[in-house]
Amino acid sequence: MGQQEKVATSLAGTVSEEISASLTAVDAELARRYPGDPGTRQPVHTVYVPGDVFEPGTLRSWGDQALAALDEHAPDAASFAAVLGIPEEFAGPVHDRVRAKLEREPVEDLRIDFEDGYGPRPDAEEDEAAARAARLVSEAYANGTAAPYMGIRMKCMEAGVRDRGIRTTDVFLTGLMEAGGLPDGLVLTLPKVTYPEQVTAFVQLLEAFEKVHGLDAGRIGFEIQIETSQSILAADGTAAVARMIDAAQGRATGLHYGTFDYSACVGVSAAYQASDHPAADHAKAVMQVAAAGTGVRVSDGSSNVLPVGPTAQVHEAWRLHYGLTRRALARAYYQGWDMHPGHLPTRYAAVYTFYREGLEPAAARLAAYVAKAGGDVMDEPATAKALSGYLLRGIDCGALDTAEVARLTGLTRADLDAFASPRRGDLTVTAP
Numbered sequence: 001m002g003q004q005e006k007v008a009t010s011l012a013g014t015v016s017e018e019i020s021a022s023l024t025a026v027d028a029e030l031a032r033r034y035p036g037d038p039g040t041r042q043p044v045h046t047v048y049v050p051g052d053v054f055e056p057g058t059l060r061s062w063g064d065q066a067l068a069a070l071d072e073h074a075p076d077a078a079s080f081a082a083v084l085g086i087p088e089e090f091a092g093p094v095h096d097r098v099r100a101k102l103e104r105e106p107v108e109d110l111r112i113d114f115e116d117g118y119g120p121r122p123d124a125e126e127d128e129a130a131a132r133a134a135r136l137v138s139e140a141y142a143n144g145t146a147a148p149y150m151g152i153r154m155k156c157m158e159a160g161v162r163d164r165g166i167r168t169t170d171v172f173l174t175g176l177m178e179a180g181g182l183p184d185g186l187v188l189t190l191p192k193v194t195y196p197e198q199v200t201a202f203v204q205l206l207e208a209f210e211k212v213h214g215l216d217a218g219r220i221g222f223e224i225q226i227e228t229s230q231s232i233l234a235a236d237g238t239a240a241v242a243r244m245i246d247a248a249q250g251r252a253t254g255l256h257y258g259t260f261d262y263s264a265c266v267g268v269s270a271a272y273q274a275s276d277h278p279a280a281d282h283a284k285a286v287m288q289v290a291a292a293g294t295g296v297r298v299s300d301g302s303s304n305v306l307p308v309g310p311t312a313q314v315h316e317a318w319r320l321h322y323g324l325t326r327r328a329l330a331r332a333y334y335q336g337w338d339m340h341p342g343h344l345p346t347r348y349a350a351v352y353t354f355y356r357e358g359l360e361p362a363a364a365r366l367a368a369y370v371a372k373a374g375g376d377v378m379d380e381p382a383t384a385k386a387l388s389g390y391l392l393r394g395i396d397c398g399a400l401d402t403a404e405v406a407r408l409t410g411l412t413r414a415d416l417d418a419f420a421s422p423r424r425g426d427l428t429v430t431a432p
Contacts, residue, residue: 033246034293037389039421041396042297043108043149044351045338046256050117051129051152054110056136059147063106065341067099069307073314074345083315084322084349090356098348101398106344108397109149109335112137114168115156115191116261123164130168134175141183151187153225157198166205173220177213188222189256194230196240199247206251221251223299227258229265232286242290252296255287256337259301275301275324275336284333300328302337307346318346325350334393348397355394362387363408366419370411388419 049058074080080098081091112133114126121129133152140146152172155165169188176182190202206220224244226232234240245252262283263273274280280301287298303324307317321343328336329350338347366387391409394400402413409416 032250035295036293037297037421038295039417041148042334042393044334044397045107045336045347046109046111046149046299047107047338048111048113048117048153051112051114051126051133052118052121054112054133054136056139056145059107059110059140059145062341062344063102066102066106066344069314069342070099070102070345073307073311073318080345080349083318084346084353085319086349086353087357090353093356094349094352097352097398098345101348101352102344105147105398106341107147109187110147110151111187111189112150112152114165115153117153120161123167126164126168127171130171131175134172135179137183138176138179141185142180146183146185149185149187150183151185151189153189153191156190156192157201158192158194169205170209173209182215182219186220187253188220189225190222191225191258192227192261193224193244194228194240195234196243196247199224199244199252203247203249203251218250221253222248223254223256224248224252225256225258226283226287227261227265229262232283239286239290241287245290245294245296252294254297254299254335255291256299257284257287257301259337260304262301273304275303276327284331288332297335298333299335299337300324300333302339303343304339306340307342308340314342317342322346322350326354329354351397352399355390355397355399358390359394359400359404360408362390363405366391366411367409370409384419388416392416392420 047062055061070080074083077091077095080086080095081088086094114130118126118129130152137146137150140150152168154168154172155161157165173182176186190199193199202222206222207217209215210217210219224231224241226241231240231244234243241255245255257275257280259275259280260273263277263279264270266279268277268279284298284300291298303317303321305317305320307314307321325336325347328334336347338344366384369384369387391400391405392413395402395405395413405416406412411419
């Protein structure tokens with residue numbers, strides 16, 4: 001070991017104590033505002049179905065229509081891969097997993113829409129549709145046919161539709177309570193938010209509902225839909241979306257980008273409204289930075305080019321959707337919207353190819369980090385966190401299997417969880 005070094009200090013112990021005392025409020029603020037990712041599953045997409053269209057068999061119908069589209073327009077792995085440009089070595093595994101997903105769990109997140117997809121209706125009609133939605137959601141969770149996440153998008157908090165949005169939320173939530181309680185996968189989406197005060201008002205609504213029913217404070221969370229320029233840059237020049245997250249008081253679970261409303265808001269012509277437009281990239285970059293570390297997830301928008309018609313037209317729409325989804329994934333937007341059953345094959349193909357292409361490199365880097373074996377990349381704890389999160393997202397959506405990840409990394413699911421979300425507890429790795 002050599003000669004033992006003499007350790008000397010110059011400062012009294014009180015200096016450290018005084019500094020720590022001066023930062024107590026900052027420490028508390030950091031913990032409150034930036035708790036980190038919640039460590040729960042994030043769906044790869046959200047499907048919107050109008051409130052009057054949703055039926056008990058809607059989810060299965062979407063899966064069956066997606067499978068029928070595959071059978072008609074790309075009946076085998078080779079043809080599907082050729083359309084999308086999937087590398088040959090991944091063609092079979094991706095195709096097989098996509099079909100299995102469409103048979104087992106075609107939709108990961110369903111939003112029953114009472115906003116743009118539903119429109120203005122007589123109050124009695126919307127009341128009945130909201131009550132029906134609550135009944136069907138409760139029945140789906142009870143009989144095992146529900147998507148992992150389900151809920152509604154109500155009308156926004158602007159003056160013209162505010163009362164209607166509040167009432168629909170109340171009718172839906174009350175219906176769930178009367179049918180047995182709020183499901184764990186419940187998600188609400190607040191659209192067209194322009195001012196943080198509208199988020200505060202929605203929090204007030206949920207607080208009132210929780211008190212009436214004796215629910216734990218904060219039990220009901222919600223997503224904030226970013227569809228207006230004012231939600232990105234406020235009149236005073238501040239990033240309003242960051243203030244909206246704060247206004248949610250810990251209830252915000254996601255920021256969802258509204259491709260077409262936002263594009264129209266900033267003057268983009270209809271022909272150029274898309275999730276890869278520079279205006280969309282700017283909005284989502286601001287959302288991403290505002291949400292970083294808060295535990296609020298960011299979702300990309302949708303493509304309105306539907307894969308319908310003759311095969312050549314379907315293939316063109318598929319290539320567009322696949323490319324946009326892969327582009328979003330590379331930019332760390334792990335969720336998007338799907339507007340048509342024909343989008344499901346390319347949603348899962350893009351997601352599964354993304355994770356299967358990166359499986360072995362990510363697993364090797366994480367295993368080397370754990371074993372302190374080095375390699376040609378010097379990784380840090382933050383990178384290990386990102387690598388674990390990548391593998392976990394792949395497992396959650398069905399792109400990867402827990403067993404193959406364990407074989408390649410030597411890590412258990414609990415190990416991966418600990419790396420990806422250390423706030424769950426002390427990091428304990430069982431691998432050597």
